Amino acid sequence: MYLECVCENCGKVFRGKKYKKRGKMTQSRYCSEPCKREAERAHPQICSYCGEVFRTTNGHDQQFCSMDCRKADTAKRKEQERIRLKATPKPPKPTAQCEWCGGTFSQINKRHRYCCNECMYNGNLKRNRDEYIPKPAKVVTCKMCGEVFTSTRGNPVYCSKKCANRMEKHLARERGYSGHRGSNHYLSKYPEVFERDGGICQLCGLPIVPDAEILWHGSLDHIKPQSNGGTDDVENLRLAHVICNSIRQNYEEVNRVGLDQLAKYQGPFQSLCGKS
Helix, strand or coil, X not given: CEEEEECCCCCCEEEEEEEEXXXXXXXXXXXXXXXXXXXXXXXXXXXXXXXXXXXXXCCCCCCCCCHHHHHHHHHHHHHHHHHHHHXXXXXXXXXXECCCCCCEEECCCCCCCCCCHHHHHHHHHHHHHHHCCCCCCEEEECCCCCCEEEECCCCCCCCCHHHHHHHXXXXXXXXXXXXXXXXXXXXXXXXHHHHHHCCECCCCCCECCCCCCHHHCEEEEECCCHHHCCCCCHHHEEEEEHHHHHHHCCCCCCCCCCHHHHXXXXXXXXXXXXXX
16 A cells, blocks of 8 residues: 655655554655665664664664674573572462372372372272173083083183084094094095095006105095085095195196106106106
């Protein structure tokens, strides 16, 4: 916003501005920068710290004559504030009574109910015991031994760990396994399939060698893989080396494993596999 102003130094009428400075509306005081500098030099200023008279060189209002006076004044104000805070009495902290031992303590937070960690532990332990609601006991019949027992857990099935292990072995025998992990060559139908196939691997055509390392032991291979809906019937099982069964994986279209695939494995058929 422009308006006519009168220069405070030379008295000349000029077109100045009206603007807001430090939250207050003000207007231009000088017609030019030289008039402003001349007016500042004509009106000396007094240092707020040491009281020395000085003149500004840039034409701006200054409170201190040097940076040393400015730093000294700041340190003086801080020291006065520290003394004032030290002399001011602090308000007393609120006190409360401990809920466990009954002693009085200074309460830092309104939620604090105990005077120390030991009282807090004992008080919380007692509160948890008082608020604990026991679950109703269930009467259940063990699926393995038929014994009737009570339990407060979720859905109990067996009365003990022993019954659970017995049921696991029982289900494993029903599925055809001996109950040992990783022993696919000990299936209950293994002797029947071994006799039917004459002890010959149906994937590579080489005989089963029980005395060699485990890779050349016998295992039962599913003609139609279980992942594709194959069953555990004897008609869907055939004799195979453990390594041949592993090479075949679950590819239904692959029926035989070549000797070149077995050449990288050490075994009793090194001469046939191209190894000497």
